[in-house]
Amino acid sequence: MPRTAVTIPNAPVPAGPYSHGVVAGGFLFTAGFGPQDPATGQVVPGGVYEQTQQVLRNIQNVLATSGATMDDVVKVTAHLEHLDRDFAEYNRAYAEFFTAPYPVRTTVGSRLADILVEIDVVAKLPEQSGETTTGA
Numbered sequence: 001m002p003r004t005a006v007t008i009p010n011a012p013v014p015a016g017p018y019s020h021g022v023v024a025g026g027f028l029f030t031a032g033f034g035p036q037d038p039a040t041g042q043v044v045p046g047g048v049y050e051q052t053q054q055v056l057r058n059i060q061n062v063l064a065t066s067g068a069t070m071d072d073v074v075k076v077t078a079h080l081e082h083l084d085r086d087f088a089e090y091n092r093a094y095a096e097f098f099t100a101p102y103p104v105r106t107t108v109g110s111r112l113a114d115i116l117v118e119i120d121v122v123a124k125l126p127e128q129s130g131e132t133t134t135g136a
Contacts, residue, residue, distance in 0.1 A: 001025055010061045012036035020062045023125065028066050032079070032120040033058040034112075048086035048116040052093035055119045060097070068123045070097050075122040076105040082116065083109030090117060 006021035007014070012033065014020065021030045035044050035051035038061070044054040056070070063069060078094075080086050087107065103121070112118055 006062060006065055008062060008065050010038050011058050012038050012041065021066070023066060026125055026127075027074075028063065028068055028123045028125055030059055030062050030120050030122075032077075032118045033062075034115045034118050043115055047089060048080065048082075049089040049093045051116045052090045052119075053096070055117055056093070056097045059119065059121055063121075063123055066123075067126055071099065072123040072126065073098070073103045073121045074124055076103050077120050078105065078107040079110035079112060079118045080107060080116065081110065081112045083107070086116060 001024055003022050003024040005019035006023060006028065007019050011020050014031065018031050021028050023029075033055050035054040036042060036058070037044055037054065038058065044050055060070060063072065076094075076098075078090070080090055090107070110118070
């Protein structure tokens with residue numbers, strides 16, 4: 001299956017040998033994004049609410065490069081440094097970016113490196129005109 005790497009200037013610079021996303025099989029799979037401001041590389045100030053907003057803005061930028069929006073997201077995996085303490089504020093910010101029908105979501109507590117939240121998504125890319133699809 002062919003795959004295409006997605007790396008864009010308006011997302012945080014990858015901290016290792018990985019792409020911002022990979023397009024394969026009609027889907028865009030993103031890397032896990034933290035709350036860094038792409039312009040400065042610094043973690044945005046504030047708590048998990050502000051950090052979640054920045055993470056989701058970073059993801060929006062990657063999705064837009066491939067012609068997708070948050071409405072195209074089908075799966076979200078989120079890691080919170082303090083799951084019990086921060087879930088409500090994370091969920092409040094999350095709700096600002098997604099509408100029904102909501103993507104499936106897994107949210108777990110994880111040990112993160114100096115950030116409060118990291119999120120990756122899978123999005124179904126819009127079909128391009130002229131594409132053919134097969135159905136069952």
